[in-house]
Amino acid sequence: MDKQLIDAFTKATQEVFAMMAGIEVGENKIVKDKQQKIYGDVSGVIGFTDKFSENINGSIVLALPLSLAKKAVANMLAINESELEEEDIQDGIGELVNMIAGDAKSKCNNAFKISLPTVITGLHHSIGKIKEEIVIVKFKNNEETFYLQISLEEK
Amino acid sequence: MNILIVDDSATMRKIILRTIRQSGYAVDDVLEAGNGKEALEVVKNNKVDLILTDINMPEMDGLELIEVLRASPETQNMPILVISTEGAEDIIEKAKILGVKGFVRKPFTPEKIGEALKQAAG
Numbered sequence: 001m002d003k004q005l006i007d008a009f010t011k012a013t014q015e016v017f018a019m020m021a022g023i024e025v026g027e028n029k030i031v032k033d034k035q036q037k038i039y040g041d042v043s044g045v046i047g048f049t050d051k052f053s054e055n056i057n058g059s060i061v062l063a064l065p066l067s068l069a070k071k072a073v074a075n076m077l078a079i080n081e082s083e084l085e086e087e088d089i090q091d092g093i094g095e096l097v098n099m100i101a102g103d104a105k106s107k108c109n110n111a112f113k114i115s116l117p118t119v120i121t122g123l124h125h126s127i128g129k130i131k132e133e134i135v136i137v138k139f140k141n142n143e144e145t146f147y148l149q150i151s152l153e154e155k
Numbered sequence: 156m157n158i159l160i161v162d163d164s165a166t167m168r169k170i171i172l173r174t175i176r177q178s179g180y181a182v183d184d185v186l187e188a189g190n191g192k193e194a195l196e197v198v199k200n201n202k203v204d205l206i207l208t209d210i211n212m213p214e215m216d217g218l219e220l221i222e223v224l225r226a227s228p229e230t231q232n233m234p235i236l237v238i239s240t241e242g243a244e245d246i247i248e249k250a251k252i253l254g255v256k257g258f259v260r261k262p263f264t265p266e267k268i269g270e271a272l273k274q275a276a277g
Contacts, residue, residue: 019262020170051243077169088166095164098211099261102240106260110243116163116213 001135001152009060010137012103013148016096021072023141031136038127038136038147041066042089044097047115061127061149062097068144069093090119157184161194161208171207171238178269191215195223198230205275210239221253234275
């Protein structure tokens, strides 16, 4: 997978978390073990397509533990986590993944179009790997780990 | 000053409102809409002084909304700011041609929103 694309999504994730949720994501590394399964409690999904040829289809999945999803959305809204409703978490994570994809798109000179986001919730759900090319970036905030899975498929 | 915030994310509408208040901008009434179609209804039934709209939304997107507003004598000069993840030059150019007062990219800082509001007011 193109390094520029991976870097764009990685940087966009760090910048959006810092700017919109006040969460510094210090560490990130690419998970090289293709067998590793990743899990999340709240996952934001967004698709992207090559703007010019439409020959490339892709998606990103931002898979978060519930505790971090709550912290991020509460910070975005400047409220206590105890005040959050389930819809707030879903909507907030959808907007977070939307901003990550939009920011990554700008970093790649707007070479692709993005879809509207979808959010999946369910404790410890696994993220499938159905595309040809997959890169998983593992992030850490303090002791919490979360993942960004980038999938690509060429027609 | 009555403002209308148009975004399909309720979270983002709340963030934008909080950011406007932080920037010290005096707001009397805040109206909300989840897409362009809803926004047109709000504009029809309320006094709106400034619209802040996203671009990528279901049903009717921000550019279509702006086009419809510009085509009507009652709303053709309404000040509009775009706040969006959209950074494609062709879309920004189209928004400028339609006379938007400013374009703020998400993610944003409160300062960026403050500057855009000043520009819109000027």
